[in-house]
Amino acid sequence: MPSQDPLLTAVKPKSYSGAMPVSRKRKKTRKSGHKHPPQSFGSRAVPGNDLAAAFAGLSERRRRLDGRRAALAAAAAKPMVAELVGLAATRTDTELGDELCARLGRTLAELDKAPTDDHVGPNALAEAVVDAAVAAASTTLSANTENTTLDGNAESRQDAWRVLTAVAATLNGRLRERAMESIDDLRTKHGRQVLPETPAGPAVTGPVLWTRDAYGSRFGVVAPFRAGDGQDRWYLWDIDACGHEAFTVHSRYHASAGEALADWQSGVGAPAADGTAFSAVDDPALLDDILPRELGVMRPGGESVEQFAEYHRGKRLAEAVSEVLERATAPRPTPPADLDRASATVHFAAWLRRHRPDRAQPADGDEHLTELADSWHIDGPAGLYHTCSPHRVALVADHIRNYYDDDFAADLVALLPDWTAWLAEHNATPAHLADRCSPYAHGAPHKGIAADDGGLSYLCRITE
Known part of the structure; x- marks a missing residue:
């Protein structure tokens, strides 16, 4: 993609699926090994x-x-x-x-x-x-x-x-x-007497508010900033944490918090945003983790004109929000994640034994279970491991197919319907919302995540 430095393309891992690199090398499976055997650099010294x-x-x-x-x-x-x-x-x-x-x-x-x-x-x-x-x-x-x-x-x-x-x-x-x-x-x-004082920059003038969708991985964040006419404008960040990172997929100023909420709800879609409302931030550490930051050459690329327009301003205003949260919030330990890779493997294996007794049951340490649990969460906030949305299921399925050997990938994808059913039960997700994940767990393509170059569009504003 144009956003990537050509000098980096030679060292990107094979698992680079679309735009964002993952942190691990392609796994060798028991069946057929690597699709593309790696070169050995240790066997012959380079002059x-x-x-x-x-x-x-x-x-x-x-x-x-x-x-x-x-x-x-x-x-x-x-x-x-x-x-x-x-x-x-x-x-x-x-x-x-x-x-x-x-x-x-x-x-x-x-x-x-x-x-x-x-x-x-x-x-x-x-x-x-x-x-x-x-x-x-x-x-x-x-x-x-x-x-x-x-x-x-x-x-x-x-x-x-x-x-x-x-x-x-x-x-x-x-x-x-x-x-x-x-x-x-x-x-x-x-001469300092000739020129005005150095500008202080934007400052938050009221409460920072947020909301999240029914799946728990799409966030709307707003904060007021004083405009030149003395009125407050509310800046909205629409943050999608369904993928391997949390990405701001939409941001802009609004005249009021209510107008910003309506914009966010429209982008998320009625099923997932139904009944949502802005409230005080109750997890400042998580908010700070998902606010946009500069990624440099590792930015995903594929921005729209509107996303480019807010590329710098959205990050600058996020800095101001982070400063407010840091001043207003007493330091406190981050609560343990609801689930992580290790506990998910154990709990899912137990769920399979209860709900699929007619099948051969994998052990807690089975390679398929550990690899699926590993692929479910790569670089996103730890506290969001348990979340499961249609968008996330589609991204994980695509990642698995591009990351593992074909036969091993097929085995993992075959586990996704049960995995999503287990997470729906764990999260008490209403049936009408859980059912929306099912097509992608069964392999249906998600038209919203496809990029023009054949990869994935991590910055697409997905309407669930």
């Missing part, structure tokens, strides 16, 4: 000079690619910043931030269509936007050195400065630090 030359070649290729992509990012960022400076006089700070995000979304979606060597990711473009905004502000400041304030006849200087501060307020992590350091440098160079 030191050849190895050094290989690494030097990779390093040089990386340097050339980085330079090429930086140039492409700069070429896209400069006109974007110029447009925003031209709009600034007729936009409030809030509107200017929205305009920035909209342009980031459209530009990133266009860049994402480029060949792999020309791929410019969200962070590379953001760095270029920071540099372009700093250059615009520096140019207008230098051209108006006779002015002593940012008002009066210094409109162009004020507009460029507001664009730069909008960029700083939108970006997260090291990207925000890069922008803030540049702002501080400009204030030092041109």
